[in-house]
Amino acid sequence: MKIKVCGLKHPENIEAVTALQPDYVGFIFYGKSPRYMAGLPVGALKTIPASIRKTGVFVNESAENIEKLIAEYGFDAIQLHGDESPEFCAKFKGKVTVIKAFGLNENFDFEQLKDYANNIDLFLFDTKTKEYGGSGKTFDWAILDQYKLDIPFFLSGGIGPENIAEVKNITHPQFYGVDLNSRFEIEPGLKNIEKLKDAFNIVKNKTQMKYGVNEQGYYGDFGGAYIPEMLYPNVEELRQQYLNIINDEGFKAEFDDLLKNYVGRPSPLYHAKRYSEKYGANIFFKREDLNHTGSHKINNAIGQILLAKRLGKKRIIAETGAGQHGVATATVCALMGIECVVYMGEIDMARQAPNVSRMKMLGAKVIPATSGSKTLKDATNEALRDWIGNPVDTHYIIGSVVGPYPYPDMVARFQSIISAETKKQLVEHTGSELPQYVLACVGGGSNAMGMFYHFLDDESVKLVAVEAAGKGVNSGESAATTALGNEGVLHGSRTILMQTEDGQVVEPYSISAGLDYPGIGPQHAHLFKSHRGEYVSITDDEALQAGLLCCQLEGIIPAIETAHALAQLEKMKFEANDNVVICISGRGDKDLDTYIKYFNY
Amino acid sequence: MNRLNKLFASKNNNLLSIYFTAGYPALNTTVDIAEALEKAGADFLEIGFPYSDPVADGPTIQHSSEVALENGMSLKVLFEELAELRSRVSIPILLMGYFNPIAQYGIERFCKKAAEVGVDGIIVPDLPIYEYENMYSSYFIDNGLSNIFLVTPQTSEERIRKIDDLSSSFIYLLSSSTITGYNLKLSDSVEDYYKRITAMKLNNPTVIGFGITDSSSFAKACNYANGAIIGSRFVKLLGEDGYIDKIDGFVKGIRP
Ligand SMILES: Cc1ncc(COP(=O)(O)O)c(C=O)c1O
Numbered sequence: 001m002k003i004k005v006c007g008l009k010h011p012e013n014i015e016a017v018t019a020l021q022p023d024y025v026g027f028i029f030y031g032k033s034p035r036y037m038a039g040l041p042v043g044a045l046k047t048i049p050a051s052i053r054k055t056g057v058f059v060n061e062s063a064e065n066i067e068k069l070i071a072e073y074g075f076d077a078i079q080l081h082g083d084e085s086p087e088f089c090a091k092f093k094g095k096v097t098v099i100k101a102f103g104l105n106e107n108f109d110f111e112q113l114k115d116y117a118n119n120i121d122l123f124l125f126d127t128k129t130k131e132y133g134g135s136g137k138t139f140d141w142a143i144l145d146q147y148k149l150d151i152p153f154f155l156s157g158g159i160g161p162e163n164i165a166e167v168k169n170i171t172h173p174q175f176y177g178v179d180l181n182s183r184f185e186i187e188p189g190l191k192n193i194e195k196l197k198d199a200f201n202i203v204k205n206k207t208q209m210k211y212g213v214n215e216q217g218y219y220g221d222f223g224g225a226y227i228p229e230m231l232y233p234n235v236e237e238l239r240q241q242y243l244n245i246i247n248d249e250g251f252k253a254e255f256d257d258l259l260k261n262y263v264g265r266p267s268p269l270y271h272a273k274r275y276s277e278k279y280g281a282n283i284f285f286k287r288e289d290l291n292h293t294g295s296h297k298i299n300n301a302i303g304q305i306l307l308a309k310r311l312g313k314k315r316i317i318a319e320t321g322a323g324q325h326g327v328a329t330a331t332v333c334a335l336m337g338i339e340c341v342v343y344m345g346e347i348d349m350a351r352q353a354p355n356v357s358r359m360k361m362l363g364a365k366v367i368p369a370t371s372g373s374k375t376l377k378d379a380t381n382e383a384l385r386d387w388i389g390n391p392v393d394t395h396y397i398i399g400s401v402v403g404p405y406p407y408p409d410m411v412a413r414f415q416s417i418i419s420a421e422t423k424k425q426l427v428e429h430t431g432s433e434l435p436q437y438v439l440a441c442v443g444g445g446s447n448a449m450g451m452f453y454h455f456l457d458d459e460s461v462k463l464v465a466v467e468a469a470g471k472g473v474n475s476g477e478s479a480a481t482t483a484l485g486n487e488g489v490l491h492g493s494r495t496i497l498m499q500t501e502d503g504q505v506v507e508p509y510s511i512s513a514g515l516d517y518p519g520i521g522p523q524h525a526h527l528f529k530s531h532r533g534e535y536v537s538i539t540d541d542e543a544l545q546a547g548l549l550c551c552q553l554e555g556i557i558p559a560i561e562t563a564h565a566l567a568q569l570e571k572m573k574f575e576a577n578d579n580v581v582i583c584i585s586g587r588g589d590k591d592l593d594t595y596i597k598y599f600n601y
Numbered sequence: 602m603n604r605l606n607k608l609f610a611s612k613n614n615n616l617l618s619i620y621f622t623a624g625y626p627a628l629n630t631t632v633d634i635a636e637a638l639e640k641a642g643a644d645f646l647e648i649g650f651p652y653s654d655p656v657a658d659g660p661t662i663q664h665s666s667e668v669a670l671e672n673g674m675s676l677k678v679l680f681e682e683l684a685e686l687r688s689r690v691s692i693p694i695l696l697m698g699y700f701n702p703i704a705q706y707g708i709e710r711f712c713k714k715a716a717e718v719g720v721d722g723i724i725v726p727d728l729p730i731y732e733y734e735n736m737y738s739s740y741f742i743d744n745g746l747s748n749i750f751l752v753t754p755q756t757s758e759e760r761i762r763k764i765d766d767l768s769s770s771f772i773y774l775l776s777s778s779t780i781t782g783y784n785l786k787l788s789d790s791v792e793d794y795y796k797r798i799t800a801m802k803l804n805n806p807t808v809i810g811f812g813i814t815d816s817s818s819f820a821k822a823c824n825y826a827n828g829a830i831i832g833s834r835f836v837k838l839l840g841e842d843g844y845i846d847k848i849d850g851f852v853k854g855i856r857p
Contacts (some may be wrong), residue, residue, distance in 0.1 A: 224729070385780050488703060504702065505653045
């Protein structure tokens with residue numbers, strides 16, 4: 001949603017407003033307005049950044065005067081607030097952005113707008129008054145439903161601090177932005193910066209932005225899309241479409257239905273009583289292991305297959321480490337009748353053999369990645385190479401919050417169901433939606449991001465991300481990315497990765513195939529660097545012991561990945577009333593072989 | 602005007618460029634190979650610096666990169682080897698490689714050093730336009746280095762125009778959306794694509810790469826562009842015994 005701040009006239013105030021980065025600023029050239037900018041020096045507009053559109057607002061002004069003022073002040077847009085005809089508007093179309101304002105009430109005749117459609121760029125709908133706007137009153141926004149043209153519009157008239165949140169409920173497809181004016185003032189023409197700031201935060205979801213992605217695909221210093229040109233069209237198609245598709249009501253309905261009836265969501269939030277006793281806090285397990293296919297990976301696979309279908313893709317590729325994402329992808333491809341190819345490191349195929357068979361039974365082709373360390377990173381390389389060669393008909397279902405933008409954001413959104421459900425379930429258990437801690441293991445970071453997502457802005461909630469230390473952080477055989485890595489580019493995004501000083505990617509090691517990855521998603525890199533999250537690591541031995549403990553205290557055999565998160569409990573100190581949620585990202589069936597060998601069962 | 606611009610100003614067809622990976626098959630071969638290629642008649646060269654995860658490369662260049670890394674090749678070592686480049690080689694030289702090794706070396710330092718040893722241009726397949734334009738272009742420009750962008754059959758016209766604006770020596774056309782090492786198939790759609798590019802009357806010359814393997818694919822490519830680049834096929838030759846003596850015959854075999 002765009003923001004226009006209108007009615008500026010004091011140089012210092014203009015500077016303070018532009019620092020908030022509105023999309024448009026408006027200057028009123030109408031002698032009867034208390035916000036008339038008469039006498040404002042031309043220079044006062046010169047410092048306004050080019051990204052902000054300077055708008056001159058006129059009421060029945062002559063074309064010559066408007067043209068003169070455009071040239072003088074360098075306006076990028078004009079807003080015509082009087083009785084200007086379509087022909088009059090047409091004179092400026094193509095030269096500047098032309099905004100035509102109308103005052104609306106319940107008797108407004110929307111038919112009259114038709115003649116303007118080809119001659120302007122935007123409408124602005126204000127409250128109908130005897131004067132030309134500026135009343136500070138709202139109109140009944142329901143009448144906007146009668147507006148059916150395809151020209152976007154600004155909403156104006158009486159939008160103030162107490163109703164700004166409501167405008168976010170307007171779902172009209174042409175709703176372009178809000179025009180903020182008299183309700184954010186100290187006196188006419190002097191804006192109240194603090195009030196504006198709050199409104200901007202509400203409109204732009206700024207608090208979410210603090211840890212969320214920006215329009216260029218960055219989370220602070222991390223993210224972006226560092227991809228060869230061969231991948232650009234594929235990734236660009238996704239970037240342009242993903243939000244439209246996943247916000248579409250039809251998509252949401254299908255996604256929710258499959259999550260409920262196919263995956264078995266909501267997954268329980270289980271109060272682990274024996275764990276709670278042992279660790280002296282209320283420990284809750286978010287049971288992603290109970291999902292169909294046995295892990296959180298299915299949430300993302302369902303989302304992406306529905307997206308791929310809407311993009312008209314005929315073939316799916318995926319990479320997999322532990323095989324959980326491969327199985328989830330093979331599953332949704334079977335469900336939709338789409339061809340499926342999964343790349344898997346040769347070493348991982350050996351240590352997660354049951355999952356290889358599962359994928360084959362589900363009809364997928366499994367191709368071993370034999371380059372490099374023959375694990376997850378190399379499987380990802382092979383999948384990217386496949387995608388380069390098949391740019392038109394193939395969708396790549398990346399299994400974690402890694403890869404070029406928009407993947408990290410898209411996968412995080414699909415996995416965010418984990419924390420959305422957790423909040424509701426916590427209210428039932430504890431009376432509050434906020435716990436003191438949430439914990440999750442991090443390979444690329446998708447279960448962790450799903451677990452953190454709706455708590456990111458609740459800064460009282462401590463986010464704990466557990467990486468795999470392998471045989472020890474300093475053993476030379478580890479996958480503890482934040483402990484061992486530094487900033488660089490891996491698989492298309494700027495993030496933190498394990499690398500040599502020459503920028504070669506270091507081959508990681510963990511007993512758990514799903515955590516055996518030398519990077520983390522860019523959003524995790526941002527949470528780490530900004531200290532919003534605490535990043536710790538757990539060794540193979542600690543994880544396996546914790547896995548066994550979970551079997552014996554709670555009767556749940558966790559995936560070895562998950563066991564890393566459980567092991568972290570040993571190292572934490574809790575208050576008796578602390579509520580702690582651990583994401584049980586997957587079940588341990590695939591790991592029985594490793595457990596059995598380790599413990600000699 | 603750097604050597605690349607001079608070359609394109611003086612010759613605008615049948616330009617032959619050869620790619621090879623530095624440090625393959627052994628260290629201290631880079632300048633020897635470059636010299637032999639110049640003697641054999643190559644017009645300009647791309648020297649690859651190896652990366653552990655070359656996603657845009659097929660098996661041949663992947664293998665050469667692995668061997669080069671095992672041999673100890675790095676940007677630091679490469680620049681040491683290239684110190685004597687300009688006393689022995691006069692044709693234009695480009696460095697080609699992935700972004701992460703450059704980022705660790707330091708982009709500004711990389712550009713300075715490249716200019717210092719006499720490099721003329723850089724190809725970084727995974728450095729996107731947005732980041733180049735907004736963060737790094739000044740380092741390239743200040744050091745007189747051309748940044749080369751790739752274009753594929755799927756690249757939109759608008760984007761090609763943008764690339765044309767940002768380019769200062771030539772544009773690298775990919776015969777199809779592919780990783781390195783696959784043969785050029787001159788289907789109708791590829792021909793349409795070349796014609797489409799020609800019709801755009803770009804400011805920069807074009808050179809076709811990826812999938813050029815022999816004299817006939819070279820000649821075909823030169824029908825549509827100012828020249829063509831051979832990579833994997835030449836890297837294969839470097840894996841053979843006595844490769845240095847075979848370079849002359851190889852180059853003359855491509856462009857008789
Ligand atoms: C059960 C389980 N947990 C965690 C992971 C790690 O992935 P992520 O960090 O993306 O959640 C995997 C990956 O295969 C997994 O199978």
